[in-house]
Amino acid sequence: MGRAPCCDKANVKKGPWSQEEDATLKAYIKENGTGNWIALPQKIGLKRCGKSCRLRWLNYLRPNIKHGDFSDEEDQIICNLYISIGSRWSIIAAQLPGRTDNDIKNYWNTRLKKKLLGPPLKETSRFSSQRPKPNSQTLTLNSTALERIQLHNLQFQGINNTFSFYNNPALWSKLHPLRGTNDSLIPTKNTENEPSHNQPVTAGSKDQDSCETSSNFNLMQAELNDLFYAFDEEAISSSSWGLVFQDYETGYDL
DNA sequence: AAAGTATGCAACCGCGTCCAG
DNA sequence: GCTGGACGCGGTTGCATACTT
Numbered sequence: 001m002g003r004a005p006c007c008d009k010a011n012v013k014k015g016p017w018s019q020e021e022d023a024t025l026k027a028y029i030k031e032n033g034t035g036n037w038i039a040l041p042q043k044i045g046l047k048r049c050g051k052s053c054r055l056r057w058l059n060y061l062r063p064n065i066k067h068g069d070f071s072d073e074e075d076q077i078i079c080n081l082y083i084s085i086g087s088r089w090s091i092i093a094a095q096l097p098g099r100t101d102n103d104i105k106n107y108w109n110t111r112l113k114k115k116l117l118g119p120p121l122k123e124t125s126r127f128s129s130q131r132p133k134p135n136s137q138t139l140t141l142n143s144t145a146l147e148r149i150q151l152h153n154l155q156f157q158g159i160n161n162t163f164s165f166y167n168n169p170a171l172w173s174k175l176h177p178l179r180g181t182n183d184s185l186i187p188t189k190n191t192e193n194e195p196s197h198n199q200p201v202t203a204g205s206k207d208q209d210s211c212e213t214s215s216n217f218n219l220m221q222a223e224l225n226d227l228f229y230a231f232d233e234e235a236i237s238s239s240s241w242g243l244v245f246q247d248y249e250t251g252y253d254l
Numbered sequence: 255a256a257a258g259t260a261t262g263c264a265a266c267c268g269c270g271t272c273c274a275g
Numbered sequence: 276g277c278t279g280g281a282c283g284c285g286g287t288t289g290c291a292t293a294c295t296t
Contacts, residue, residue: 006281014266015264015290016264016265017264017265037282038280038282049266050281051266051267051281051282051283052265052266054283055264055265055266058283059264059265088284088285089284090283101283101285102263102265102285103263105286106262106263106264107262107263109262109286110261110262111261111262
């Protein structure tokens with residue numbers, strides 16, 4: 001016995017929304033606000049699933065939704081947060097006013113990932129012939145983990161680049177918007193007695209001109225430690241992980 | 255110009271979480 | 276503490292459009 005369906009699938013319209021449907025939904029919410037999404041379609045005579053109405057409202061109809069190209073700063077924020085917390089799009093979206101999680105997810109999967117990492121890595125003969133093929137679950141976990149490591153590696157390589165994140169203190173506050181709160185989302189290895197590097201980094205909290213490369217390096221090292229602790233223990237310890245770093249351009253092992 | 259392929263994005267699906275009863 | 280309904284989220288699908296051959 002499974003879960004009861006949220007709506008009568010047979011009598012529900014699917015696919016793109018018409019202007020009339022949009023107008024009906026918008027007018028109702030403007031008048032009454034959002035409430036019970038499941039009951040809403042019946043109230044206003046829409047042959048839509050309540051979840052579909054919610055999605056349409058959140059992603060397109062609600063005020064102040066920003067569509068169109070992402071700025072470089074938004075790219076940077078998405079990239080840094082993806083490294084820090086992975087594919088938690090709703091949290092990432094919360095840091096980008098006007099952007100929706102769906103928008104960011106699509107943007108990442110279709111464009112930003114390619115822009116930063118290059119085209120998808122083809123399976124190498126080494127991987128396919130010498131390593132046990134991971135099951136689909138570990139494959140999914142690994143690809144996300146691997147992307148994050150590769151992105152971190154790119155930032156590492158860019159340490160001497162004036163425009164890189166690590167040499168751009170103005171962006172630091174954007175890296176850890178969740179830090180500085182008591183409910184940090186990123187587990188760290190710090191014990192209570194150890195000095196914590198996991199402190200909020202805020203732009204202007206120190207003399208930006210005095211930020212030497214070495215301190216940036218320390219920051220980066222600390223973040224790399226955090227990164228590994230953020231991964232599933234299973235992902236790190238699994239012998240089936242097949243972790244080989246490869247250059248996306250050349251395909252050579254790093 | 256037509257067919258095939260790639261890309262981008264809106265929308266759907268299923269599952270985990272939350273919370274009232 | 277348990278249960279069921281609703282919500283919220285991330286992954287996936289499907290379609291329209293753009294691009295290539």
